[in-house]
Amino acid sequence: MPKIHYILSHVLSHASVALFAPRPLKEPDTQELMTLLGQRPQDSFLHAFAVRKLLPLSRKEILALHKDFADDQMVMSLMFTVSLLRTDLSDLLETIPRDTRQELARLSPLNYSRVLMQEDHPQHQILVQAFRTNIDNHVPLDALDIQATAKDLALESREPPQAPSIATIRQSLDKVTPIPPPPRMQVFRDAMHKLYSIGAISGQEMRHQASLSPWAIQRNWTLDVSTASGANHFRLSGPQTSYGRGLDLEGARVSCAMEIVERFSSYATVSDGVITGCARRYPLVRGSYKELRDQGKHPLDPGKLCLEAPYAGESLYWMEGHSHAGQDHETVHIPVQCAFLFSNLDEPDLFSGLSSTGLASGTDMDQAKTNAIVEVIERDCKGTQLFDPSRCFRITSDEPELNRLLKRYANLGIEIQFQDITGHLGVPCYRCYVIAPDGQIIMGTAAHLDGNKALVAAMTETPYPFPGGPASRRDPRDLPVRRVEDLPRYSTGSPTGDRVLLETLLEHHGLKAYYADLTCRRLGFPVVRAIIPGLEIMTDFDDFSRVSPRLYNQYLHLTPNR
Incomplete structure (x- = not known):
């Protein structure tokens, strides 16, 4: 072929x-x-x-x-x-x-037809568009003509489990000695040296002003992988761009370099039934979930993922992954298409287009896993939290560097506001928003165990031009002001401690993280994909989206008189 x-x-x-x-x-x-x-x-x-x-x-x-x-x-x-x-x-x-x-x-x-054929798909799409109007344009829920019921949408009403708060879990863990991160410029130099040595980097570092980040850079790199799987013989290549943001140049450079490491590692090369290019060789296993179970393996159940169309027992390709049970690793099998970007093996797709949700790099594996879990939680919050003015606020800060940045925004007439979109797990997650002169609402979201870091990350992710952009509008609501230093902080200060905290939190909520180690053999920096069945994955509303039961339940909570 x-x-x-x-x-x-x-x-x-x-x-x-x-x-x-x-x-x-x-x-x-x-x-x-x-x-x-x-x-x-x-x-x-x-x-x-x-x-x-x-x-x-x-x-x-x-x-x-x-x-x-x-x-x-x-x-x-x-x-x-x-x-x-x-x-x-x-x-x-x-x-x-x-x-x-x-x-x-x-x-x-493709899963397109399987999604669109579902009898309740039109009702889901009507509600998706209504909720999108609320989130993207801040149209009040009471102003939306929503007629659909949970029965129309075939939504199961599930009460969240009774679980201790993240603060309680944090206090119950053994005290962990904080571990200082490695010097940022050392991480940057090591990453760039390895990327240059394998010919991944193309072009020069460039600065851009397309976000609220005071320091934002971009670097071009080259993708080039090949796959031979059944009748699927192809090469996938093309110039790619990664971005880094931070409160200073060092932070932006490290962010950009580690994003390139993450993305470069997340495309599979497949030959002779084996995933190559990773630090580990992964022989592919073909079969349905039931067939793997019958073989005594422990596969992740695709039926428990938040899919756009139900898994119907199709034969898939699987790779070894692992989960944690206390101090022990448990070997599991994960669908390859859930781990890598654009895998395209000869199998049916589970998703209309899987994003990078749950992909993360780190200077050690526990940091990569922590970053990956937090990103999954962030996307889940994004997909299950409507716009709620009662959770919006403005900020002030006693931290000199951040305070200076806030004053720069104010001097340029840029008004920034935030919504607390922390979900049922309690990991701090915030949505920053700026109202452009034409009324468009520009947003960025982020999560972190420490609320102050989540908030700053959401702010720097917001794609509003700075410092060359126009003055923004101000949210006319009389919003409360919160000190950034007063936001909740749960990090243990240790990558291992943070991973254990997050996995314990998930366990109390009946959830579990599964990991695929995607570390690239030629780079050596830990890269992982975390998959957490039960949390939302496809959170960018489109023609194939379905309404999350938790998103609909929040709508009912916010509109008790409807």
Whole structure:
């Protein structure tokens, strides 16, 4: 089977999230593309490219293709997906017998059709758009015309478990001696030396002013990996950009370097049934969740992930991972596509587009795991917390460096506000927002065991131009003022202590972290993907989103009179 060279290119950006998609370097014409689909039936890159290519076509062109390839089931599967995504093709959709739709959906490696076929999907989308209006535009919930009920949405009402607070758990742990982090510039130099030595870095360090961070830099690097899996033989490459932000230049440089390390390590090279390039060799295991259980393995249950469409026992590729049970490691098996970015093995997709949620690097493995867990918690908070004015505030600080920065914002007329979006786990999480002159609300979110660090990170992540941007609007509400130094702090000061604290917290809430060690053999810096079944993963609302039961429960809590 000939190898296809895909380029990973930027598609669009929304709310500070950049979206990328692979496209063939040599783009086939429509007729060639239809033929390739049959030759590569489980190539998600190719099928997603075909969907993007057909969506803009005229209705007349779509109907002509449907006629020309009526006997090609793989093309009919593609047509079925496109007809679900385009309202002007509802008559074409009606020509597809209902008893064959499941089979057409099964033929595609994409989960698009499986998501869109769910009976309650239209109701979920109506509510998703309403909640998006509330979060993105601060439209009051009472002003939204929401008719859907939990029954309409097939949502299970689950009471959160009775669990001790994070503060109580923190106090109950054995006292940990704080461990100072390694010198920042030493970390930066080590990371950049290794990245340069393998030819990953391209171009020069550049400073940008596209966020509230006083120091923000970007570096370009090169992605280039290959996979041979069944009929999927491809190369994935392309120029990539990573960013670093901080209150000083050292912090921004370390942040940027470690993000490159993280992303460079998170793309798999697969050959002869083995994931190569990692510090460990990972032989692939193929089978369903049940089949792995029957073999005596301990696989992560995909049915417990917050998926857009239920896992139906499909055969997947798995790799070894681990979880912690006290001081011991437990070997588990994790779906490869849950661990790596853009894996594209010959298997059905569990997600419409998995983000980098839960990917993290560190100077040691416990720091990487702590960072990864906290990021999963941050995204969960983002996906389950509506805009609630009663949790918004402004800040003041006695810390000289931060105080000077706040004064710089004020002198430029930039008004910053925050919402506490800490969720049921209690790990501090904040959303910073700035109201642009045209009324657009620009936001950044972050979580950390120490509230002050979470808040500063959310602020520096907010993509409002500084110092060259315009004065902003001020939130007209009379918001309370909170001292940054008064925000809760739970960190033990030790990477191991923080990991144990977070894992203990998860355990009390009936949750567990599973880890895939993605450490790159050529770099040596620890990189990990944390997966926590039960916490939300897909938190950027789009055409495939479903409403989290906890998000809907919060809506009910905030609108008791509806």
